[in-house]
Amino acid sequence: MADDNNTVSDLSDLKDIAADAPSADETQTPTQPLRDQEIDAQGRAYATGRRKDAVARVWLKPGSGKITINGKDQEEYFVRPTLRLVINQPFAISEREGQYDIVATVSGGGLSGQAGAVKHGISQALTRYEPALRSTVKAAGFLTRDSRVVERKKYGRAKARRSFQFSKR
Template sequence: MAELNSLEELGEATGAAPAEETAQEAPVHVQKLDAHGRAYATGKRKDAVARVWLTPGSGRIVVNGKDFTAYFARPVLQMILQQPIVAANRNGQYDVNATVAGGGLSGQAGAVRHGISKALTYYEPTLRPTLKKGGFLTRDSRVVERKKYGKAKARRSFQFSKR
């Protein structure tokens, strides 16, 4: 039996391919547009689902046929909606058209934000590291816990009566 001094010699002895050849390359992200030149993405948060179309334009954001400032009246929700655009430094460069259903206003704002982030990466794949670092591409998977039998709510017990 021959003596082996390094991992390369072990690989040569077993007939395995060198490590450089077996390592997979990082996936290359390409631009994904529909027939009309729009980037489409679906965003989700809690029970809300948003369908988002992104086109080059003047920076208008329309949600369910209304301007986003009319649909999301609270400034915090408006800020949440604009976070990916501001992080990517693309203010006033894209028009956003979104339809959102389900959940409450907070969940809907998060869903539209997620959809805008994904659509931006589809339109400009070079923005992916910036948006990924900001945490905008991660779907917030927290949802309401289901109600269990024998309980008043998910975890709350019925009121105890000693007598």
Template sequence: MSETQGFEALQSLSSQPEAAPREPVRDQFGRSYATGKRKNAIARVWIKPGKGQITINGRDQEIYFARPVLRMMIAQPLQVADRLGQFDVEVTVTGSGLSGQAGAVRHGLAKALTYYEPELRAVLKPHGFLTRDPRVVERKKYGKAKARRSFQFSKR
């Protein structure tokens, strides 16, 4: 096989047709569902078109997440996608603390948005909203005070 034939074969492989556009994933009620995770928190997120109301474990987001930073964290995928106030969000979240739960809700909301509107994936992916943060608490080892901390050394 000559050099030009090899080059042409390589070009033909790279010029394959693009993947078909993804179809929206919605249930019979017009909602999209996704699961978000962060630390030990797991958030189940449903989105549907609405007035922009966010409900977490049956409570309004202002009551559940009292700190404005956590509410801002949750709204980030909607702001980046320019969909603030267009979707009603229903969330069930368990485990971890408030910060981990807010991260899980953000992850789940971003995934649910991509299921509802697949073209938003290109907008959300560069901001890292679709990537699960792999950092979790390290387990405690025997012979140690914590995961890595040793007991205080005593010379006598």
């Protein structure tokens, strides 16, 4: 049997002790977001996104869902629909389509890297505006910076790893 100091000599004693313990629902206090909302004076959340050599500065504010990149509409800047799909992934995961306006400036890299940078920036800005969405966006892997970059070319090589063609004679 169990003593007053909750020692266990048998598995049946463990069941008695577990019944006496308060449940997890009773012990928790009301949960608050782990982070504070980070908004500037204009009511926008700012974040920087990076992918390959591209860097995107992203400002997010409540609105109608308009996305502007380098002064152009998203359909005009990212002509390929797959790139526009990449940009809208954070909103689809968090079920916030059409609720926020995005203004982004992107530099460096190619279009694919720039789309990834904007996606990373939107995800970061979304979690700064709504800290409760952080777990959802993080579980989808959008807050992690994809650190893969092009390997540099080495001397004595045709490319980063490829050798020049071997000549027997």
